[in-house]
Amino acid sequence: MGLKKIRGNTYYIHGATNIGVYAFKNKNCVLIDTGINNTVARRIERVLIDNRFHPKYIINTHSHLDHCGGNNYFLENYPGCILYASKGESIFMENPEFTSYTLFASSGLKSMKGMNNPIEVDYILEYGINKIDNDKFNVIPLRGHSIEQIGIITENKVCFLGDSIFSDAILEKYSLPFIYSVEDFLETLCYIKDIDADCFVLSHSDYIYSREEIGALADRNIENVEYYCDLCLTLLEQPLTREQLLKNVTILKELPMDRNKYYINFAAISAFISYLYNKGAVDTFLEDGVMYYYA
Numbered sequence: 001m002g003l004k005k006i007r008g009n010t011y012y013i014h015g016a017t018n019i020g021v022y023a024f025k026n027k028n029c030v031l032i033d034t035g036i037n038n039t040v041a042r043r044i045e046r047v048l049i050d051n052r053f054h055p056k057y058i059i060n061t062h063s064h065l066d067h068c069g070g071n072n073y074f075l076e077n078y079p080g081c082i083l084y085a086s087k088g089e090s091i092f093m094e095n096p097e098f099t100s101y102t103l104f105a106s107s108g109l110k111s112m113k114g115m116n117n118p119i120e121v122d123y124i125l126e127y128g129i130n131k132i133d134n135d136k137f138n139v140i141p142l143r144g145h146s147i148e149q150i151g152i153i154t155e156n157k158v159c160f161l162g163d164s165i166f167s168d169a170i171l172e173k174y175s176l177p178f179i180y181s182v183e184d185f186l187e188t189l190c191y192i193k194d195i196d197a198d199c200f201v202l203s204h205s206d207y208i209y210s211r212e213e214i215g216a217l218a219d220r221n222i223e224n225v226e227y228y229c230d231l232c233l234t235l236l237e238q239p240l241t242r243e244q245l246l247k248n249v250t251i252l253k254e255l256p257m258d259r260n261k262y263y264i265n266f267a268a269i270s271a272f273i274s275y276l277y278n279k280g281a282v283d284t285f286l287e288d289g290v291m292y293y294y295a
Contacts, residue, residue: 001043003051006199006208008156009135013047015040017066017203020152020160021053024133028056032152032160033203034070041070045077054078057132059125060085061142061162062149063092063099067203071119083122084132086139088148090121103263125150140195144185145178151195159197164188165214165221167205175224176255178268182275186225189218232272236282239292245269 003021005011013019017040020032029048034041048055055078060068063085071093075081085093092098096118100108125139127150138153142164153159165188166177179185192200193215200209209217228249235248246269250257255265273293276282282293 001047003047006156006158006201008154008158010154010156010158010199012160012201013044014206015043018201018205019044020059020201021048022135022137022154023053024056024135027052027054028133029053030057030059030132030137031055031074032059033061033067033162034058034074036066036069038070038073041073044070045074055081057081058083059137059150059152060089060093061151061160061203062086062146063089064146064163065099067162068093068119072117075119083119084125084130085121086148086150087124089146089150090124092147093119093121103267109259140191142188142192144181144183144188146180153195153197157196157198158201159195159199160201161192161203161214163203165192165202165218167202167207167217168220170204171220171224174256175253176228176249176265176268177221177224178264179225179271180267182225182229182271183278186222189222189225192218228272229276232269232276233281233295236276236293236295239285239294241290241292242266242269242273245273245293 001013001015003011003013009023011021013021015035017033017035019035022030035044055074058071058074058081071083075083127139127141130137130139136155140151140153142149142151142162145163149162149164151159151161151164198211200214231249232245235245246266249269273282282295285292
């Protein structure tokens with residue numbers, strides 16, 4: 001891990017999840033996300049110490065564990081550190097049991113309980129300009145991947161996009177995107193193409209995108225979503241349950257699968273079914289206690 005300057009006071013720490021860093025003149029800094037756990041948080045801390053930066057503020061783009069799992073480490077080890085998030089994401093951070101509930105519709109399996117300790121959010125960010133330590137940060141809505149993901153644009157016109165858009169490498173490896181709302185995800189991808197920024201940072205990419213490049217990447221993400229909509233409709237020419245649809249998609253696309261990925265992919269398939277049903281492209285029938293979906 002190392003600190004990489006993007007522009008002006010805006011940096012990032014490259015890792016499995018990229019961490020945004022905005023430094024103030026007094027060497028205090030804002031962290032945009034904190035990684036998956038305390039081990040990663042300590043690595044981030046070492047980079048900050050090496051550059052004489054002091055973590056004073058944290059902004060979480062969303063509540064998934066690989067973005068906020070290091071929060072409590074910084075909050076506990078840096079008294080006075082202040083945490084910001086959107087209202088929708090703060091609910092999941094302060095009530096971690098909701099994550100397994102959304103994936104399992106109950107308390108969930110033990111292996112699904114990634115974050116055990118609640119994370120208390122200090123301030124809810126509003127959309128538009130927010131002042132932190134007298135510098136301005138533009139908070140933008142990026143719903144779709146999660147219930148109320150946000151993006152951050154610094155004064156240096158660097159935009160941190162979280163998981164609102166996926167790199168070509170991610171699309172190739174995990175082509176079925178994890179989406180809470182397909183409709184919101186598509187709207188966000190269209191919105192990204194018009195964002196007034198010069199540099200764009202994705203959470204899972206080793207590349208910083210220009211405005212032109214991010215627009216082209218958004219189009220490829222849209223095409224990928226449309227592909228899965230068409231694939232689902234083709235497969236649903238024969239009535240299938242959600243699990244049967246996931247099985248067919250998994251075989252056709254050779255999706256990586258283990259127990260946790262199963263529930264993540266099942267949630268993604270559910271999002272596509274919901275989107276297609278709400279558009280009137282899919283209907284349902286119930287037989288012997290089993291729900292079937294068909295085009």
